Amino acid sequence: MTEERRKKVLFSNPFYQTSTAVYLADTHNTTRPEERRRWACLSGSVYCEVIQQQTNQRPAMVDSFDMGVALVHSGKAHALVASYINIANYVDSNNDLHASIEFPKWLPREEVRLVASYEQSVLVDIINKVIQLANDNRLPSYFSSSNPYYLLDKALIAFHSLHGDEVVTYSMRDNLPPLISQSSSGTYIGAIPDFMSMLGSRVGVDIQYLPLDSESSADLGVVSYVGRNPVAHNLVTQPFMTLKYRGVVGDTGMIKSDSKAGILIQTKISHVEQLQTETTLNMVAYDDIEVMLKDLEQGKLSVIYLPVDVASTFTVSNLIGEQYTLIDKELELNLAFTVKHQDTALFTLINQLISTFDNGEVLKIKNRYRQFEMVEGYKKQTVWYYSVLVLILVFALLGVLYLTLLNSKLKVEHRERQVQQKDAELKRLQEIINEFNSIIFIAKPDGEIQLSNCPSFKRAVSEMSIA
Structure with missing residues (x-):
């Protein structure tokens, strides 16, 4: 004022x-x-x-x-x-x-x-x-x-009062594309760095990646867990990214209580630090759908969990109903942060910030880097193999087409040269017979007169060409 x-x-x-x-x-x-x-x-x-x-x-x-x-x-x-x-x-x-x-x-x-x-x-x-x-x-x-933006502002004021302009650090393995990887220039790229950049830009806090081998420990860690109530030694924020899964069983339709379950996780997420929950006690993570389906067929798994859109692909491709059956049970795979040092101010700020995010914002980042070892049900290596074969066939067909066109062009050029050569010979022959005083007629094998130095013949030919 x-x-x-x-x-x-x-x-x-x-x-x-x-x-x-x-x-x-x-x-x-x-x-x-x-x-x-x-x-x-x-x-x-x-x-x-x-x-x-x-x-x-x-x-x-x-x-x-x-x-x-x-x-x-x-x-x-x-x-x-x-x-x-x-x-x-x-x-x-x-x-x-x-x-x-x-x-x-x-x-x-x-x-x-x-x-x-x-x-x-x-x-x-x-x-x-x-x-x-x-x-x-x-x-x-x-x-x-209860206004989420008022609560966020309140948490931000408390954080700045305690930490001022301190840099907030996060740490995880840095070779987990598409989540995180190091570019040739040394910067960190991927879904997690993009998300952290968005976090920092919303609250004016500098958030930086801290390598695992650093002497100091990071303020935040990235973890994954399935279900609810993860067990951790540090504070665990609410999830910032959630993937919904649908259960699929084999043609028996039975789930055995003592058997394991498989879950298809995006490539490299399975290498993120995983927190145990009651749901994951008998669960195995896969990033290759072909291997997981094989284990289901062999009885190593009684049920598998696929992302909802992948399960829909199964339905569209008529696999559901013939070999597999969708079940009503659903699971959620969550990505969240652990806040170390029991920093309640940072914990509250992160939670309030996540609560204000629109699903569309997170979805844009998630879809930008989404990756499975699957392309319409085939392994990436298989797709590459057939793609290369198709390319070879395409180039072979293009080569044959090129040679055919080239051969046709040569034939046309050869015929044109023959016609030009024949016209030149006839012209030269006409010049020769014009030098004789006597009347000369040159005929084709069928008797048709082709050349002559007769004035009447030449005049008739000239009138015919004009007509």
């Missing part, structure tokens, strides 16, 4: 604080110096004055948050300063994977207070006492909200 407003009315102590953030639609603008950015703010807010003091430029003032976002997307402004709750809500609602959110130190938090006239000073004093008792945990909280 401004000093001018303080002089006119009374303000209570803050009921709560909300973060103020910077919205950047283009991540390239994160490297642009603040004084070279074109800024936008909500008209009448204190942030416009703060921006002007910090950057020495007058920001564009808009009447609503939506107008500010539109201004940024049009390119007329690089950055919009607004409430973090509004920004986070907009980014999640629009599946904006390219947005970036910043929390500059010079940008103050917004405080929600009671405003009253000076005649109501006694009321303000009473409210201040209630607020103080609640802050001292001597009274129940006077304010609560």
